Amino acid sequence: MSTHSTPSSKRPDATMMIVYLLLVVFAAITLVPFVYLIFSAFKSQDTFFSFVLWPTDGAWYQVDWDGFTISHWKTLFLEAGILRATVNSFFISSITAILATLFSAMGGYALAKYRFTGRAIVTWVVLGSLAIPFALLIAPGYQLLYWLGLLDTYTGLILPGVAPAFGVYLFRQAFISSLPDALIEAARIDGCSDVRIFFQIALPMVRPMVGAFLLITYLATWNNFISPQIVIQSADKLPLSVFVAQLRTPYGTQYGLIMAGTLVAIAPVLILFLLLQRDFIAGLTAGAVKG
Amino acid sequence: MSKSTARQYPAWVPYFFLLPFLSVFLVFIAYPMLLSATMAFQQNAGPGVSEPVGLKNFTWMLKDPAFWTAVKNTTIFAAASVFIQLPASLGLALLLNSERIKARGLWRMIFFAPVLVGLPFVAVLAGLIFEKNTGLLNVTLHWLFGFDVEFPWMQEFVMPALIVAAFWMYVGFNMIYFLAALQNVNKDLLEAAQVDGANAWQRFRNVTIPAIKPVAAFVILLSLIGSFQLFELPYLMLNETAGPENRGLTLVVYLYQQGFDRGDLGYASAVGWVLAIVLFGFAIIQRMTSKTSEADA
Numbered sequence: 001m002s003t004h005s006t007p008s009s010k011r012p013d014a015t016m017m018i019v020y021l022l023l024v025v026f027a028a029i030t031l032v033p034f035v036y037l038i039f040s041a042f043k044s045q046d047t048f049f050s051f052v053l054w055p056t057d058g059a060w061y062q063v064d065w066d067g068f069t070i071s072h073w074k075t076l077f078l079e080a081g082i083l084r085a086t087v088n089s090f091f092i093s094s095i096t097a098i099l100a101t102l103f104s105a106m107g108g109y110a111l112a113k114y115r116f117t118g119r120a121i122v123t124w125v126v127l128g129s130l131a132i133p134f135a136l137l138i139a140p141g142y143q144l145l146y147w148l149g150l151l152d153t154y155t156g157l158i159l160p161g162v163a164p165a166f167g168v169y170l171f172r173q174a175f176i177s178s179l180p181d182a183l184i185e186a187a188r189i190d191g192c193s194d195v196r197i198f199f200q201i202a203l204p205m206v207r208p209m210v211g212a213f214l215l216i217t218y219l220a221t222w223n224n225f226i227s228p229q230i231v232i233q234s235a236d237k238l239p240l241s242v243f244v245a246q247l248r249t250p251y252g253t254q255y256g257l258i259m260a261g262t263l264v265a266i267a268p269v270l271i272l273f274l275l276l277q278r279d280f281i282a283g284l285t286a287g288a289v290k291g
Numbered sequence: 292m293s294k295s296t297a298r299q300y301p302a303w304v305p306y307f308f309l310l311p312f313l314s315v316f317l318v319f320i321a322y323p324m325l326l327s328a329t330m331a332f333q334q335n336a337g338p339g340v341s342e343p344v345g346l347k348n349f350t351w352m353l354k355d356p357a358f359w360t361a362v363k364n365t366t367i368f369a370a371a372s373v374f375i376q377l378p379a380s381l382g383l384a385l386l387l388n389s390e391r392i393k394a395r396g397l398w399r400m401i402f403f404a405p406v407l408v409g410l411p412f413v414a415v416l417a418g419l420i421f422e423k424n425t426g427l428l429n430v431t432l433h434w435l436f437g438f439d440v441e442f443p444w445m446q447e448f449v450m451p452a453l454i455v456a457a458f459w460m461y462v463g464f465n466m467i468y469f470l471a472a473l474q475n476v477n478k479d480l481l482e483a484a485q486v487d488g489a490n491a492w493q494r495f496r497n498v499t500i501p502a503i504k505p506v507a508a509f510v511i512l513l514s515l516i517g518s519f520q521l522f523e524l525p526y527l528m529l530n531e532t533a534g535p536e537n538r539g540l541t542l543v544v545y546l547y548q549q550g551f552d553r554g555d556l557g558y559a560s561a562v563g564w565v566l567a568i569v570l571f572g573f574a575i576i577q578r579m580t581s582k583t584s585e586a587d588a
Contacts, residue, residue, distance in 0.1 A: 019392065135563050141319070226547075
């Protein structure tokens, strides 16, 4: 019980112990699947069935090193062609992220900093289309790509995603809040063209949003399954999301192989996260309304 | 604008900046949306063959037990997201919000990590973790509590398995929103309430909740939109099926089966519209409730 003179006095340490206990339990639940994934990626089918984490000769600390194998990695890289899928994922995600960020920034800039006929309509369209669910576009999108002859092409996979209304909206907000009109006017008086103003003055002013949006779109494309599943048919064009899911069929249920494939697919993102932690968290929650 | 600051750029400049967005938007978003409104009234055998069927897609859907199974499963999943996962996210945020917690950045990073794995990879991993006899979950629960290692998650308890997998992936992600929202809580007001003898629950109910309400409403809406479009998790956890007796059938899995396994893109468009109308409904309700709560304040 706290006294009246010290209403915010420290609560008993038992409370903090419980808080830490809860956090440790939650953290363990969060991290164990990662540990499981890493160990499983290096275990043969037999070891996988006999040991949940590492193989042992008796007690848990007597690690049986012979129970580990790199055979799945050989299969993945030499036979299954995961390198090709990884390159595909890098390619598709990079192009999508760069174009989506550029086009969103351009659109948002026009809506934030110019007065022109049709501005109200376009702004309304951008806001309205935030409400269009992706599921509504799956069937007609496929029909359209069929008519355009873009099925099984990277163009068909990338192009529909390079002008997200969500991005235009975010950049519009960013330009309104952090780019003073006076800066643009001054540059114009100095004879700077509007295209140069956009690239050399406006974009650098919203650099955090550029970084955040590149990350969001890169990650969303990397982890997108349904679009490549529907659009891409040739095995050699598949990104990792579909490739890893398909590892289950031709090789039967090879647990270690699937785990190793999953590890290849998520490792680049997790490494990037460890390097750019703050930007990631800010970026992925960038549409959050600030109270 | 006054005359002295008359336009100093060619009239085409704003249109030039908008051109990439507008052209891609018109072709790949606006047009497909209109197209799906006509496709919903036709039947397809693949993308090349179609015939108009009037309202038949919708009447058939209402009579199809699989559709109702999908509605039920999707609703259960969405309810679990809102009533189990989001409160847990808020709970975690409250734990981490205390200044007395050491290494808050590290905890935050750990809880946030699963969302980076991405839905398809979480689904593949979860499919193995929930397997009976060999899966990590049953083996661990057996070791800790003597739980039945043959507990058939993927055969009979598909929805609980999906809910647990989604919980693992998103609880820390949504925590970030709540952590941001908790910065809006007035600390002086909390202390004043404590001085006046309000207990922890009363302070939470009357000071914290009103302050985080706008963000909470936003997170609930995002969570509903995501839940109602659940696809990768069940589809991949169940090896590209809907599970035994459609136990893992969601609305988008249903849409996918109809459109791509059966090739009826028209019917799939009709399912898409039903889904879209439900989601528009949620968005409208959210707008209305957030307006009234603003009026109250």
